[in-house]
Amino acid sequence: MEPASVRNWPSEPIGDISPEEESVHLASMCCKSDWLAALAQAAAIFSFDDGKLRMLEANDAFVDAYRKRMGADQGGPRFVGEMGQRIGRFIASGRQTDSFEFRRDTALGPEYFLCTLGRLPATDEQPERYLLTATDRTSERSIEKNLRRELLSDGLTALPNRTGFGEEIDDRLANLPWPDTAQFGIIAIDLSRFSRVNESLGPMAGDELLITVAKRLKTSLRQGDVLARIGGNDFAIFARLNNGLSDALHIVQRIRDALSSPIRLSDLQIRVDCAIGCALSTSLQDDPDDIVRKAQAAVKIAKRSGKVEIYRNGVLKEAQRRFSVESRLRDALAQGEMTLAYQPLIHLQTGEITGFEALARWSDPELGNVSPAEFIAVAEESGLITPLGRWAAYEAAQALSRWDAKFGQPLPVGVNVNLSPIQMARDDVASIFEEALRYSGVAGKRLTAELTESAIIADPDKARKLLFALKDLQMSIAMDDFGTGFSNLASLHSLPIDILKIDRSFVSTMLQDRDKAVIVRTILSLAESLNLHVTAEGIETQELAHALQELGCWQGQGYYFARPMNEADAFDYWRARWNFETV
Template sequence: MSGTSEGQGPAGVAVPGSIRPSVTERHNFGRTASELRDYRAAFNAAQLAMAVVDHRGLVISANEALAALLGTRPTELRDRYAADLIDLASDARTWHAYREVLRGRRSRFRCTRRLKHPDGRALWAEVTVSPVPESGTVLLSVADISDRRELRARLRHLQMHDPVTRLPNRTLFFERLTAALESSPYDQGSTGRIGLCYLDLDGFKAVNDTLGHRVGDRLLAAVATRLAECADAGGPGHGGGHLVARLGGDEFAILVEDSTGTEQLADLARSVLAALQEPFDLAGQRLSVSASIGVVERAVSGTSATGLMQAADTTLYWAKEDGKSRWTLFDPERNAHRMTRQALSSMLRPAVERGEFTLEYQPLVGMADGVTRGVEALVRWNHPQFGTLTPNRFVAIAEEDGSIVQLGQWVLRTACRQARQWQLDHPDVPPLFVSVNVAVRQVWDSDLVADVAEILAETGLPAHLLQLELTESAVMGSAGRPLQALQALSDMGVHIAIDDFGTGYSNLAYLSRLPVSVLKLDGTFVRGFQDEAHANPADETIVQALVELAHRLGLTVTAECVETSGQASRLRRIGCDTGQGWLYSRAVGPDRIAEMLGAGPRPQAAAASG
């Protein structure tokens, strides 16, 4: 019973040398050894590839699964560095995390590695490294996740590709575009530029509507094939590389990374148009289609995915607006004009309420005596950002968005009030009539007859001192409500003038059925009347015929854009009644017209008083 020496029991368990273990101790000792044998058997038989690794990273033991995975025997893996076996040292981040686990500073580490199987195929493995408690070792496990990864890749492919055309879809396109824009322009081989052809098919909806969606889908698939062929033929080194995607409906995009300039994109767009112009044979259906393409090419630096797509979308719209079946290159100046147009459109209605519009007046002068008979009211927009804008900058926009009704009412009321004020301030001279331009939309979208009657009553201006000008194209096609409105205005005593006559329908026979009293000849005719040496005989013949016809119908004729005395002389000889242009006066403010009226009685007034 005496003595203190100790012995070593099975599996390295310390047993006191002078004390025999009790029955309970012998039972526990046997259970521990048994458990260790069970653990070792489970370790060796496990399907999961595993190895025990010491703090230096050397393999202490490895199971059959790991050996089979690496094409060797378990004993051959002992004392080898685990990091070398499963490629844990290939990148600094993974290597650092692995070392932290070995040193006991990190509880767990997991990564994915691509390994080479002994049969030559590549496999993907999920590697997990975690400490074994109170042992100073770590357990390394390697799970083959190739099937899982392949399934995930298959699902991602389905998620990222269009089922009809098999092309990358909108999601994958924007993922690739974003990555291209985030790449460094200084990478070796990079041009630092990017290009995009954004296209859709002209009239594709008609194919779906007439032949059905099945034929439409076949056509989209066939188009996709031709686009891919064009992209492959025009790729880097003519070896392909451009991404072709279906963005939705009949919209496609070809992304050109590291583009070499606009000429490369132009060549690609031309090849696409040529390829799509060839007929398609689809299960007995022979179809011909065309496409419109917006082309954008620019530096990667400073470009966002949103900005690039907005530019491409705008340019595609231009291609369609310009006639379809063509490609159009993005034009910064044209885009700036469009942006300005949008800005003007958004500010038109508030501008009327803020009083940003003013009127100027251009005299209408009798050709025979040089006497001012009336004035044309011309609206100006004193824009806080763009300065003074003439009607050609904003009237068409106002007609499109409907604000022309509100603006037109303001112009009509202001002009009539001003004409009445001149009449009151200068009672000794014959009153001037005022001519106001009216858009056809004012006739459709408002009660023009009621508006005119109300304004005349409000301002006190006699109806015969108001002249309304409508363009030839608007008047010549008048029927129904517009024609009734013109007739009612004429019956009221208001004069109706056709503006820019000779540039539209020129349906002369229709004049006799319209309540028109004045024709205003377009300035293009007058510009041909430069002088005798440079006269255009055809212009003079046409104008003379128009004047004679108008007079026979009881109409008066006003010549616009009279700039020289030679033009005035020839127009007077032909028989034009009044003239308007810079020869007489530019458009001026109402005070200047008042000064002209106050300078003295005009010839008619002098004759009447005599």
């Protein structure tokens, strides 16, 4: 190869010459130097004399890249000028090396180069020179962009996911014009009963439902709003609010309208219900992630209340409390820290103890005594009701076994165990009781399953099968809180129910409220006609006990007789009242 010819760059700085002159000069710069031509990436050598930057040599890759850039692209002079400025700043910095990414726009899209600059030491024959190499990273950037898009979007609906939602919010807050009085809001949407679609129609139908819901929700958006899928069946909308809560409620109405008509899945028409929670910023400086968390806290309340919920102060603390309770409850179940308390059931005609109702109790080292109303609600929401219900069944049967061993023979008492509707829907309750009875050696007739009317209404066919399976174990069935739900004579007649428990809301004030007294008499009369026993809850005075005794009520429980007590005290209480015949 013949020696490389070295020609000076025109005296004008880079960027001050015409595109035509640039093209001609680049053609002459094709390097004939072995080492520069051997580089795979675009490379060129520059000098800086008398305040002018000149290109001395360039390999074919560099010439081709510049020739493409200087073609029909009107940004050519700007590109060359920007590159020259970067080289000039490097020379002035005194650094030995530098690197930077350079972007140039073409008709086919942006191209990206990783550029490196280095100093070539001066010699006796030549002044200091500067080597520039440019590695094409366009394909890598394209792959990165596609991967980032996948990481920030939901593959099913193509909406932003939780992370992408946050970036979309940040972008709009930073780059859109906002009036001084403007707010932003987050509207969280939770599809109700979505799991039932998956369970009954399969996951493909569930996916189709989510895609259709996403398309409909898009129709409720205004310009500048952002819709995202932030969870399995959870969506969220970022909304600009010029009129505060009024704008948010307007969007909520649009959401309801969009989801009002049924969605066709297979041969079925599915009506989509959803819980909606809203949270509004107080200013544009509020943390968007905090507003999203508040909206999610509000939507959890909406799931329980059945109406749109607007975040209020304290809701987030309540959500954090529930999360803490859930976490500690999980540990308590794993470590055996739960206990059962036993409230006596009294035969109102003889005063004898016929049994006990087993009630879960929990005293946590950090949280203290946690109310059953609180931790059972958390257990049902989190799915912990299943292990909690299993533990209660086993523990109640074992308690009977221990009492029998202490007394020397089976006690003439039983234990009532409460069943949650969610436990009945998710667990094999009959198998749980079968195992509990087998391991304890207790007869099935000494256990009574208590369930609410809502548990039967939720899935009548499944409830019927379960109740008959429990009856096959010789267990009794009690309908708890009777009178507060939706039971009718047909269900009472068709189901193997043995006992009706009158809710305390009717019993506790029946002596002062004539209407409540009429309801109690009606339930007693109904039970007699159906050959059912009746237990009255909430007996707190002797007058109430005597009134119910005179009405022919079979059994009662309440603070008048005893509060719930631990296992040892319950046994002692029974021993003390054994054969006690007066109420």
